[in-house]
Amino acid sequence: MRLTGVPLQITVVAVALIAIVATVRLAPRVxxxxxxxxxxxxxLVLGCQLxxxxxxxxxxxxxxxxxxxxxxxxxVRARTQNPGxxxxxxxxxxxxxxxxxxxxxxxxxxxxxxxxIDSVVIHGARTLISEPAFVYLPPQYLTPADxxxxxxxxxxxxYPGDAQNLITHLRLPTTVAQEIAAGRMPPAIVVMLRPxxxxxxxxxxxxxxxxxxxxxxxxxxxxxxxxxxxxxADRATGWGAMGDSTGGYCAAKLAMRxxxxxxxxxxxxxYYHALQDFTTGDLYGRSRAYRDENDLLWRLRHLPSPxxxxxxxxxxxxxxxxxxxxxxxxxARPPMRVAxxxxxxxxxxxxxxxxxxxxxxxxxxxxxxxxxKTGSFTGRPPGPGRSTVPxxxxxxxxxxxx
Amino acid sequence: xxLTGAGFVASLTVVALAAVAACVRLLPRYSGPGRRQVAAxxxxxxxxxxxxxxxxxxxxxxxxxxxxxxxxxxxMSAGTVRIADRNPGPAPVAVPSARPSHNALTRRxxxxxxxxxxxxxxxxxxxxxxxVYVYVPPQYARDGRRPLPxxxxxxPARDAIVGQRVPELAAREIAAGRLRPMLLxxxxxxxxxxxAPGHAQGETFFSQDLLAAVGAAYHVSGEPSGxxxxxxxxxxAYCAALLAMRxxxxxxxxxxTATALAxxxxxxYGGSRAIRDEYDPRWxxxxxxPPPISVGVVADDGFAxxxxxxxxxxxxxxxxxxxxxxxxxxxxxxxxxxxQA
Numbered sequence: 030m031r032l033t034g035v036p037l038q039i040t041v042v043a044v045a046l047i048a049i050v051a052t053v054r055l056a057p058r059v060x061x062x063x064x065x066x067x068x069x070x071x072x073l074v075l076g077c078q079l080x081x082x083x084x085x086x087x088x089x090x091x092x093x094x095x096x097x098x099x100x101x102x103x104x105v106r107a108r109t110q111n112p113g114x115x116x117x118x119x120x121x122x123x124x125x126x127x128x129x130x131x132x133x134x135x136x137x138x139x140x141x142x143x144x145x146i147d148s149v150v151i152h153g154a155r156t157l158i159s160e161p162a163f164v165y166l167p168p169q170y171l172t173p174a175d176x177x178x179x180x181x182x183x184x185x186x187x188y189p190g191d192a193q194n195l196i197t198h199l200r201l202p203t204t205v206a207q208e209i210a211a212g213r214m215p216p217a218i219v220v221m222l223r224p225x226x227x228x229x230x231x232x233x234x235x236x237x238x239x240x241x242x243x244x245x246x247x248x249x250x251x252x253x254x255x256x257x258x259x260x261x262a263d264r265a266t267g268w269g270a271m272g273d274s275t276g277g278y279c280a281a282k283l284a285m286r287x288x289x290x291x292x293x294x295x296x297x298x299x300y301y302h303a304l305q306d307f308t309t310g311d312l313y314g315r316s317r318a319y320r321d322e323n324d325l326l327w328r329l330r331h332l333p334s335p336x337x338x339x340x341x342x343x344x345x346x347x348x349x350x351x352x353x354x355x356x357x358x359x360x361a362r363p364p365m366r367v368a369x370x371x372x373x374x375x376x377x378x379x380x381x382x383x384x385x386x387x388x389x390x391x392x393x394x395x396x397x398x399x400x401x402k403t404g405s406f407t408g409r410p411p412g413p414g415r416s417t418v419p420x421x422x423x424x425x426x427x428x429x430x431x
Numbered sequence: 432x433x434l435t436g437a438g439f440v441a442s443l444t445v446v447a448l449a450a451v452a453a454c455v456r457l458l459p460r461y462s463g464p465g466r467r468q469v470a471a472x473x474x475x476x477x478x479x480x481x482x483x484x485x486x487x488x489x490x491x492x493x494x495x496x497x498x499x500x501x502x503x504x505x506x507m508s509a510g511t512v513r514i515a516d517r518n519p520g521p522a523p524v525a526v527p528s529a530r531p532s533h534n535a536l537t538r539r540x541x542x543x544x545x546x547x548x549x550x551x552x553x554x555x556x557x558x559x560x561x562x563v564y565v566y567v568p569p570q571y572a573r574d575g576r577r578p579l580p581x582x583x584x585x586x587p588a589r590d591a592i593v594g595q596r597v598p599e600l601a602a603r604e605i606a607a608g609r610l611r612p613m614l615l616x617x618x619x620x621x622x623x624x625x626x627a628p629g630h631a632q633g634e635t636f637f638s639q640d641l642l643a644a645v646g647a648a649y650h651v652s653g654e655p656s657g658x659x660x661x662x663x664x665x666x667x668a669y670c671a672a673l674l675a676m677r678x679x680x681x682x683x684x685x686x687x688t689a690t691a692l693a694x695x696x697x698x699x700y701g702g703s704r705a706i707r708d709e710y711d712p713r714w715x716x717x718x719x720x721p722p723p724i725s726v727g728v729v730a731d732d733g734f735a736x737x738x739x740x741x742x743x744x745x746x747x748x749x750x751x752x753x754x755x756x757x758x759x760x761x762x763x764x765x766x767x768x769x770x771q772a
Contacts, residue, residue: 049480053472057462070455074479081480082487154741155679157720238705242719249680263653288556289639316701318628332632333558340514347499358517364555368516376499380506388512 032099033091045084048077093198097191101228127152127254131161137196138425143206144168146196146426149258151222153250156242158226163192164259165202167209167216178260180217180267180397183251183283183291185224185276188231188308195221196426198379199273203426204386213387214394218259220251224272224279231308234279235323238314247279248287266398271295271389273382278304281325281339288335293396295340295389297382301325301353326356334365338396341367342385346374368392434501435493440486447486454479529553529644531565536592544602545569547592550648554640557632563618563641564588565649566598568605570612578650580657580766581614582759583641583674583682585667591617600755609756610763614651616641620662624670625694625710628701637670638678655683655723656767662687663729663752666695672712672726679722684765686727686747686758689734725765727751727758 030037052073059069089095096102134148147164170179184201186194195201201219208214224234224243232243252268255261262268270280270291277299284294303323305312313320321327339361343354354369361367370388375381432439454475461471491497498504531548540547545568553560571579584591591597597615604610618641622633642658645651652658660682662671668691675685692712694700700707708714716734721742728735731746738744751757 049473049476052476053469056458056472056476057464060459060462062459066459067455070458071451074451074454074476077476078480078483081484085484085488155720155722236709238703238709245677249678253680286635287639289643314701314703314705316628316703316706318701319703319706322626322628322701331629333555335556344499347496347503349496366517368514370512370514372512373510374500374503376503377496378498381503384508385512388514392514392516 032087032096032102033094038087038091041080041084041087045077045080048080052077094191094194095189096229097193101189101191101225103229126258127154127250128164128258134161134163135193135424137163137193137202139202139206140426142168143210144202145171146202151251151254153246154253155250156226156246158241158243158246158250160222160226160246161192163196163202163221164255165205165219165221166259167206167218169209169216170218170260176260178262178267180215180269180394180399181252181255181259181261182217182219182269182271182393182397183247183280184219184221185234185270185272185279186221187272187274187276188223188225188233189229190223190225192221192223194223194379199382199386200426201386204383205390208387208390208394213391215397215399217394217397218255218261220255222247222251224275229308230310231275231304231306233275233304233309233312233323234282235303235312237312238316238319240312244283244286247283248290252290262398264398265290265292267292269293269295269393269397271297271393272299273297273379274299274377275304277341278325281341282323284337284339285325285328285335288337291337292398293338293340293393295342295393297342297385297389298344298348298350298377299341300350301357303327326353326360329357329360329362334362336364338366338368340369340389340392342370342372342382342389344372344375344381347372347376347381349377434489434498434504435496440489440493443482443486443489447482450479450482529648531648536588537564539592540566540598540602543569544599544606545571547598550644552641552644554636554644556639557622557636559622559631559633559636559640561618561621561636561641562588563616563645564592564598565645566601566615566617567649568602568612568614570605571614571650573650578652578657579612579614580652580659581616581645581649582659582661582762582766583616583618583637585618585620585660585662585670587619588617595755597755597759601759604756604759604763610759611766613763613766614645614649615759616645620666620670623666623695623699624673625699627697627699628706630699634673634677637674638681642681652767654767655680658682659684659686659762659766661685661758661762662691664688665691668692668729669695669712673710675724675726676712676715676719676722677710679724682724683767684725684727684762686729686751686761688729688752689732690730692734727761727765 059066128149131148131150136148137146144167149162150159151162152159205219209216226243227241232241234243236242236244268291270283272280277296280294281296284291303320341354343351358367370385461468529550529552534549537547537549548565550563552563601615605612622631624633626632626634660671660674662668668687671685671687675682694707694710716737721739723741725743727747729747729751730749735744735746
């Protein structure tokens with residue numbers, strides 16, 4: 030039974046109802062005043078609560094796609110090798126395609142003329158990490174005669190969460206399509222990913238010493254893989270990173286540490302400190318100094334501000350990162366450029382970020398160098414995109430839906 | 432009362448505990464089989480559950496800062512979204528790019544052999560500055576269709592230019608058709624090649640700043656297949672190996688000497704054995720996926736045979752460095768001309 034499937038939802042709700050019925054039926058048997066009876070009644074009520082809570086957690090998870098599968102929840106990966114774990118026997122990465130269609134992923138279909146979404150897996154040649162992703166191609170890209178290279182936005186959802194949250198909850202592709210159609214941002218390729226490369230562990234886009242090389246995957250492997258499959262911009266000025274929450278931290282960190290790859294970044298309610306908790310384990314090789322290097326405020330205080338543009342969003346009420354964001358804005362020095370959105374209120378959830386998204390996309394679009402023509406001799410092989418045209422079974426996305 | 436306020440959360444918790452207590456105490460009063468009795472029991476249990484669940488959800492919401500207020504929960508608009516931009520304007524500030532110039536060292540190259548420039552690189556990302564020499568072959572054209580490939584030679588400038596006369600040798604090899612036209616960037620290893628937590632960011636300088644500066648000043652390949660790195664001994668050899676192995680997205684090939692691959696000593700790894708391992712080319716060869724690079728190993732001691740595809744390694748003669756054209760020709764053979772930028 031799938032973790033986010035309807036059968037499981039029906040099952041857990043039914044179990045919770047059965048627990049309530051059982052409690053109602055069994056309560057009279059332990060109606061006495063003895064301590065044992067009182068404890069039995071308490072046990073019935075709390076046991077009941079356990080099933081009710083399980084049911085609610087499952088419904089909430091299905092709605093927000095925190096954990097997309099049992100594998101994500103407990104850390105078993107079905108189709109890919111163990112990512113980034115040191116091993117002398119890792120198989121050679123001699124696969125020919127670095128971006129392959131993902132038949133297991135949901136397919137999404139945009140209204141005619143708004144572009145296309147490919148469901149793919151991106152394979153890292155250097156890290157051997159393989160991650161599911163969705164690639165939005167604007168209608169201009171799909172014009173047969175077009176040989177332009179397009180700016181690329183690499184977008185990250187939070188932790189925990191699946192990349193499709195960016196489609197279903199943030200509505201990123203439909204919003205991008207609207208902004209492009211209205212001429213408020215240049216046509217761009219949007220690649221949607223989750224920051225989690227070794228589920229269920231939260232790796233915070235960090236190269237973990239002796240562990241998963243998440244940063245190398247996003248800074249080196251992903252741009253190289255995308256360039257091998259799509260007509261992507263060939264300079265950092267055409268590449269931007271964005272994300273929400275953990276994805277926002279990742280976007281800001283990638284832009285700051287790899288400004289030669291990502292010239293601009295948008296952090297929707299991202300934080301700035303180098304997180305370490307029970308979901309991450311030790312990410313920094315037990316080194317305080319390396320952890321500092323992953324702390325974005327520490328970087329601004331102790332290292333040159335890199336040549337990159339960043340947009341940071343927060344809320345005066347509802348975001349824990351408000352004070353940190355103010356500090357970041359105050360610490361940034363040229364050549365770094367910073368901009369911010371501060372809402373009067375708005376919590377840490379997608380409806381807040383949906384409000385910030387259109388202006389954020391316009392800001393990012395204005396900072397990405399628009400496409401250059403590809404050379405006629407760089408005959409790139411047809412990308413996997415051509416073989417992944419969503420079939421009629423794809424889920425339709427309507428731009429008008431709110 | 433605020434959705435996330437301590438008062439609201441506390442009162443809901445009290446209500447929930449009271450509801451559970453009431454449930455446990457009152458259930459015996461309605462133990463009969465009649466419909467009203469069953470309905471009363473159901474109400475008690477369901478009410479207790481609801482109160483407990485509500486308290487739990489509000490507690491989690493306030494802990495996670497999910498919905499910040501009632502207005503937020505019910506999706507009320509927070510007004511127009513405005514961007515505060517301290518530097519409005521379309522493009523990010525262009526980093527002042529280093530301009531090629533000349534000094535006593537660069538004027539030594541005979542006419543017709545191309546030219547030797549000196550580039551004063553100020554790394555905006557690493558904060559490291561260095562004088563870098565660039566040999567530009569006569570075939571170089573600023574507006575050529577294809578950018579030229581480039582090799583980064585890590586060596587003290589005076590040794591390479593005056594001592595070994597590498598630019599002249601490169602010019603001779605290119606003129607004889609034994610070496611493809613390429614830029615030769617000669618840079619000292621000065622800051623080292625480790626991003627030492629809390630100290631010099633040498634890795635960032637060589638993998639990002641230097642390449643960006645050369646790329647801004649010259650029409651040069653931006654693809655890893657168009658960039659090589661070479662280092663003869665000591666920290667230069669270590670650096671060449673490390674840059675290729677950790678930055679195969681920038682350097683597609685490298686030549687180095689096998690005997691110099693131990694990570695440099697000193698407090699460069701944030702006190703972490705694991706971080707030091709990540710900066711050890713031999714450890715990476717054993718424990719990390721092989722990167723897509725080709726390397727030539729001088730004085731090979733088994734390093735080359737331990738490389739697995741897509742990494743290709745071949746031993747080079749032990750005396751290769753005494754005969755720079757051998758190394759140059761190897762580099763040239765492993766460089767591809769870049770695609771048009």
